[in-house]
Amino acid sequence: MKTIVFIGTNKSGSSRDAIKAAEELGYFTVLFTDRENFFRQRDEFPDVHLMIYLKNLSYNEELIREIERLSELGKSIKGCISYIDPFVYVxxxxxxxxxLVHLSTKALYRMEDKTRTRDHLSTHPSTPSYTILPFEAPLTFCIEKIKDQLPLVLKIPVSNGSKDVILVKSIEEFTNGFLSLRRKYPTSSILVEEFLNGTQYIIEIVVCNGKIEFAGVIEQKIDHKYRFIVTGYEYPAVLTEEAYTNLINSVTSILKCMEFTDGSCHLEMRFVNGVWKLIEINPxxxxxxxxxxxxxxxxxxxxKEILKLTLGLKSFQTINEQKYVYAHYLTVNSTGRLLKITGKNRASAISGVRKVYVKPRKGTILTIPMSMGDRYAYVLAAADTPEEAKRIAMKAAKEIKFYLVPL
Structure with a gap:
């Protein structure tokens, strides 16, 4: 039986879309997960034909043994893939x-750790100023090292989804952020980068045999109130011809330096004083x-196209945009237990709205946004102009209300 093995998934989003695509293509789908709650919600994963729990999903003997056992059970494994950090390299x-199909493993390894990425691209013009603070470095030493460089951004090298990414504008904020990360990650280094003030974009990339395809350039709307939380996505991004040409050249140069010839990734970049700067790259x-x-x-x-690439089925087709799309995410301004959510049907009924997604269940504890995982709903709208798509999405989002019981 033709089988695809997935290492990790989220309940919704791109990683889950890939599993559904595999089922649509006629493959037997196997999911290795380290999330026990997925087994309690097993009936919510009808597209997963076999779910296997492993506490540790790193590349280890137990995982290899389970993979080999699938072959012994008659499963003909045609692909092994992950759309989740930090399992892409695994x-x-x-x-x-x-x-199976060979991806750019070394490049994927570099991308999964922000300090590896920065050090490998240290001389590239897209790289901002940065410092890596070792886990054993005392606070006084670190303050002395960065005191003349504020504002700065603090990051844990293997964080994702804007978790553990802190903007600091003063020595006091640096001290608080530094100590907070130290308590949470006592053996991790801390990556300190200059704060780049400019519009941020996502660039979705697929590379096959060294040929780079730009699958999309998306403008991000970022809320800095608590952390770097993206609340809006505009696709396709509206750029001048010169800016777009420079972006293509910069991304192409970055991928060449990373020795990335096969696979998919996305870059987050900011256009700062006419120069494209790399915020991060994810595999x-x-x-x-x-x-x-x-x-x-x-x-x-x-x-689905990335899945086909991983299976060696076809090269990627160039994308031609058809219409403008805007996705607006909703967060909450206080912490509490969810009592109810209203307005989903009203939002869905607005002309131009393509989807309204609400994540939390009744009784879930919701918090102010400290990472991308603290976004609790989104509205996706489409129109003939970017302005109209955004207007529709924002109008629909106002219909959705979260009712919380304070803790």
Whole structure:
């Protein structure tokens, strides 16, 4: 039986879209997960034909043994893939071990750690000023090292989804942020970067045999109130011809330096004083609604196309935008237990709205946004102009109300 192995998934978003795509293509789908709650909600994963729980999903003997057991049970493994940090590199190594399609494993390894990325691209013009603070470095030493460089951004090298990314504008804020990360990650280094003030964009990339395809350029709307939380996505981004040409050249140069010749990734970049600067690069398609945003605009299921690339079925087709799409995410301003959510049907009924997604269940504890995981709903709208798509999405989002019981 033709089988695809997935290492990790989220309940919704691009990673789940890929599993559904595999089922649509006629494959037996196997999911390795380290999330016990997925087994309690097993009936919510009808597209997963076999779910296997492992506490540790790193590349280890137990994982390899379970993979080999699938073959012994008659499963003909055609692909091993992950759309989730930090398992992309693990899946690529498993693919190599099984003699399947070879991805740019070394580049994926570099991308999964922000300090590896920065050090590898240290001389590239897209790299901002940065410092790596070792885990054993005392606070006084670190303050002395950065005191003349504020404002700065603090990051944990393996964080994702804007978790543990802190903007600091003063020594006091640096001290608080530094100590907070130290308590949470006592053995991790801390990456300190200059704060780049400019519009931020996501660039979705697919590379096949060294040929780079730009699957989409998306403008992000970021809320800095608590952390770097993206609340809006505009696709396709509106750029001048010169800015777009410079972006293509910069991204192409970055991928060449990373020795990335096969696979998918997305870059987050800011246009600062006429120069494209790299915020980060991740070895996968963006999560959340990204796959739906691109599909609504172009009709192309990017998660599915990436899956085909991993299976060696075809090279990627160039995307031609069809319409403008805007996705607006909703957060809450206080912490509490969810009593109810209203307005979903009213929002869905507004002309131009393509999807309204609400994540939490009744009784869930909601918090102010400290990471992308603290976004609790989104509205996706499409129109003939970017302004109209955004207007529709924002109008629909106002219909959705969260009712919380304070803790």
């Amino acid at each position: 899946a690529a190594r498993l693919s190599e071990y099984l003699g 996968r398609i963006s999560g959340g609604a990204m796959n739906e945003i691109i599909m609504e605009s172009t009709g192309i299921n990017l998660a």
